[in-house]
Amino acid sequence: MNKPSNPNGRAPGTPPVLQLRGIGKFFPGVIANKDVDLDVWPGEIHALLGENGAGKSTLMNVVTGIYQPEEGEIILDGYGQTFASPQDAIRAGIGMVHQHFKLVEAFTVAENIHLGWDEAPRIASPAVMEARTQEISERFGFPVRPDARVCDLSAGEQQRVEILRVLARKARLLIMDEPTAVLTPEETRELFRALRAFRAQGNAVIIISHKLDEVMEISDRVSILRGGRKIGTFNTADCNPSMLAATMVGRDIVRRDMRTRPEGAAPIAPEPIMQLRHVSVRDDRGVETLRDVSLDLHGGEILGIAGVAGNGQRELTHVLTGLMARTSGEILLDGALVDRADPALFAAAGVGHIPEDRLRSALAPSLSITANMALREYAQPPIGRHGLYDATAAGALAHDIAGLAQVNIPDFAMPIRNLSGGNQQRLVARREIRIASRVLVAAYPARGLDIGAIATMLGYLTDLRDQGVAVVFISEDLEDLLNVSDRIGVMFHGRLMSVIPAAGADIATIGMLMGGREPADIQAGAAQ
Amino acid sequence: MATRAFQRLPTAPAGRILMLRLVAIILSLFIIACVLALSGHSPLMLAELIIHSTLGSRFGLEDLALFMCPLLLTGAAVTVCGTIGLWNIGAEGQFYAGAIAATGVALGVHGSALTVLPLMTIAGIVGGMAWITVPTLARAYAGVNEIITTLLLNFIASLLTYYLTTGPWRDRISGAQVSTQRISVSIPEMWGIVHWGFPVAIVIVIGLALVLSRTRWGYEIRIGGANPEAARYAGIPVRLRIISVMLLSGGLAGLAGMFEVAGTVHRLQGGMANNFGYLGIVVAVLARGSCLNVIPAALLMALILDSGIVMQTQQLSASVILAITGLILFMIAIGDELAHYRPLARTTPQGTAAGSKVS
Numbered sequence: 001m002n003k004p005s006n007p008n009g010r011a012p013g014t015p016p017v018l019q020l021r022g023i024g025k026f027f028p029g030v031i032a033n034k035d036v037d038l039d040v041w042p043g044e045i046h047a048l049l050g051e052n053g054a055g056k057s058t059l060m061n062v063v064t065g066i067y068q069p070e071e072g073e074i075i076l077d078g079y080g081q082t083f084a085s086p087q088d089a090i091r092a093g094i095g096m097v098h099q100h101f102k103l104v105e106a107f108t109v110a111e112n113i114h115l116g117w118d119e120a121p122r123i124a125s126p127a128v129m130e131a132r133t134q135e136i137s138e139r140f141g142f143p144v145r146p147d148a149r150v151c152d153l154s155a156g157e158q159q160r161v162e163i164l165r166v167l168a169r170k171a172r173l174l175i176m177d178e179p180t181a182v183l184t185p186e187e188t189r190e191l192f193r194a195l196r197a198f199r200a201q202g203n204a205v206i207i208i209s210h211k212l213d214e215v216m217e218i219s220d221r222v223s224i225l226r227g228g229r230k231i232g233t234f235n236t237a238d239c240n241p242s243m244l245a246a247t248m249v250g251r252d253i254v255r256r257d258m259r260t261r262p263e264g265a266a267p268i269a270p271e272p273i274m275q276l277r278h279v280s281v282r283d284d285r286g287v288e289t290l291r292d293v294s295l296d297l298h299g300g301e302i303l304g305i306a307g308v309a310g311n312g313q314r315e316l317t318h319v320l321t322g323l324m325a326r327t328s329g330e331i332l333l334d335g336a337l338v339d340r341a342d343p344a345l346f347a348a349a350g351v352g353h354i355p356e357d358r359l360r361s362a363l364a365p366s367l368s369i370t371a372n373m374a375l376r377e378y379a380q381p382p383i384g385r386h387g388l389y390d391a392t393a394a395g396a397l398a399h400d401i402a403g404l405a406q407v408n409i410p411d412f413a414m415p416i417r418n419l420s421g422g423n424q425q426r427l428v429a430r431r432e433i434r435i436a437s438r439v440l441v442a443a444y445p446a447r448g449l450d451i452g453a454i455a456t457m458l459g460y461l462t463d464l465r466d467q468g469v470a471v472v473f474i475s476e477d478l479e480d481l482l483n484v485s486d487r488i489g490v491m492f493h494g495r496l497m498s499v500i501p502a503a504g505a506d507i508a509t510i511g512m513l514m515g516g517r518e519p520a521d522i523q524a525g526a527a528q
Numbered sequence: 529m530a531t532r533a534f535q536r537l538p539t540a541p542a543g544r545i546l547m548l549r550l551v552a553i554i555l556s557l558f559i560i561a562c563v564l565a566l567s568g569h570s571p572l573m574l575a576e577l578i579i580h581s582t583l584g585s586r587f588g589l590e591d592l593a594l595f596m597c598p599l600l601l602t603g604a605a606v607t608v609c610g611t612i613g614l615w616n617i618g619a620e621g622q623f624y625a626g627a628i629a630a631t632g633v634a635l636g637v638h639g640s641a642l643t644v645l646p647l648m649t650i651a652g653i654v655g656g657m658a659w660i661t662v663p664t665l666a667r668a669y670a671g672v673n674e675i676i677t678t679l680l681l682n683f684i685a686s687l688l689t690y691y692l693t694t695g696p697w698r699d700r701i702s703g704a705q706v707s708t709q710r711i712s713v714s715i716p717e718m719w720g721i722v723h724w725g726f727p728v729a730i731v732i733v734i735g736l737a738l739v740l741s742r743t744r745w746g747y748e749i750r751i752g753g754a755n756p757e758a759a760r761y762a763g764i765p766v767r768l769r770i771i772s773v774m775l776l777s778g779g780l781a782g783l784a785g786m787f788e789v790a791g792t793v794h795r796l797q798g799g800m801a802n803n804f805g806y807l808g809i810v811v812a813v814l815a816r817g818s819c820l821n822v823i824p825a826a827l828l829m830a831l832i833l834d835s836g837i838v839m840q841t842q843q844l845s846a847s848v849i850l851a852i853t854g855l856i857l858f859m860i861a862i863g864d865e866l867a868h869y870r871p872l873a874r875t876t877p878q879g880t881a882a883g884s885k886v887s
Binding site (some may be wrong): 344355361374375378379387388389390 | 539741742743744745746747748750751754755757758759760761762763764
């Protein structure tokens, strides 16, 4: 079953650069990794594929010495190793380039390369450091400008600095966490060229990615993780994107149809409540994070949004709730143009919002539970009248919300951060459902909840739907999405790839759309 | 294996804080007494003298009230600003600006107190606001750190006061140094030398406490201070709130300057702010973000200041007073931090393990 594969052309007896045997890593109440075996050979680019929370990052943190595994062993070049710290791993030749660069923006490229490097000359003038950087840059084939400040560089250039930092420290195994997420297509091509050159020198690369096309293009072999365990390792040449997608997301999904409405439930309204017309958003760096999204939200309908996190879901939620201004396109509320991104205006129009990072952005941790529960209704009677704030009425509201959320609160005056994270979440959800008379935008509402609480949360969504509210349900859990949604939209790279009816949706298709396959290609593939 | 015997609570109960502060003050008084005794003073005699000339006599109480009046307002200025998460370090400068503006009105407008005093009040508030305008706009629109801008403006205001009191506004009648002439109107006295500014300051502090807890504006300020991101999420115009709070803060400090000119000193003097602006920060820290707590905090600060003056009459240098102030505040800070800790119950596994070893 698990015999180490030895691709052709390698001298017999060559040990893998990295071997993992039965790695297990546990956090309180969570199994992050269990029984993970992995072989990475010299001269190989190895892709690591998996959904959010599949355990990819934890595994790589174990390999780079950030975490210590509770079970299993790490074998480098045939010798068992333990890493007490990331420095140990770097000394052993393992370098990691994180998704979010760890560079000092105010420093120059040369300074960043030399920062914390024990081989840096003791007395280093800028000229010396820049010359050394130039030499390193040419040696490894990653062109950089040594005297440029990091904050003036593009994402691609910053990434090259990160890679050089790692390579200068004699890394033989380069681990890259979603390296192309911030790159333009041209920069991606350059990166791949450089990675192939690095591989040609007998080094190894582990690349974490969600993008199936890129995995197919760059990797020699691919290992898929799911739920903290390795599902398998495949030669990329034997794979195709749809098979990878299906393996990646294809846990045993129990399809339960929660679409059937009880008697008396509101039907799906023919007229949309909210419409997006060709809406695009650019971030501060000018990168288009939401691209030409058109969407209709109908009352009495749940629209599921699937996709790997970070593909524009956050921007979509923020545009739908008035937190973010669109760069182009139109937003219509009840047929009328909304020309201002103003969250208060959206809330007053009956748009509720359970944000993704609700504990951070929807609550004031140091204020009382009462003050937090009043956040959405403080401006209207009975709490807000004539510019006053009625603390008694706010207390009554907090009581109501806590009762509905079934959270037991001993003292409403205590800071809300004293409650458990789960209870804070439930209170936010209930507070938002209260004001969501027209639309509820729920971003990952089930995240971090236990099974019972997830069922309750999904029940909230279907209840709202039955009351005629338009529900947008963003999740990374396909099972939940397929079970409650009427339609499912898939996001990739800020685009809404396709919106399909959930009832007949095919998991493999959704998986491929999540991986960036064009809907047209999928249809063509199916027709063959 | 070392196990922790204490647990840190995220919020300290008010009762524990109060208790530990009392302990801190008593402990610092004990340390001060020891040091004074070692340096040849009689702590008991000094203590008796201090108590007599502060809480123990009518004159002492009057002095206390006069010290408290500006401290209440500057303390409130810093506290209000702190509610939205910003530090107004410039109450000293706004105090001067208020004092200058009020003096300008008093020197320039001749009329009955009934017309001049309200004008001086407005001028004082507007002066304080004007002094914080640039830091406010820089903070709200460019994200410039308000701590630095407000602090630096203090020196300008202080030097401007010296310029005016030695230059164009210098006292040409009695020839007093670094001072304007005595202004013709004054806030009426209420009790001995205590003017009506004192009760007004108390009412203002109580009013602010009510505004912060009972108005929509106050609620938005509190949310904005506790989590700006949540405020944005709720559609609160955080920028406008920052502007209004900072202007209010500057206005309060400016009013303190006007009260000092029209109620206590009756003229503009170089150095007259007497560190009231900086001590307002201390008062705000002692008050832990609550406007009502500003009242006892200002009382404590006034007591320390007054005791300092008494001690100076006993040949103790001014720096000793500063050291004593520092010691008391330092001990209180330790007390506040300790209030977060509570001993772990003795039913931990550690306890049972020790028990089983014995048996």
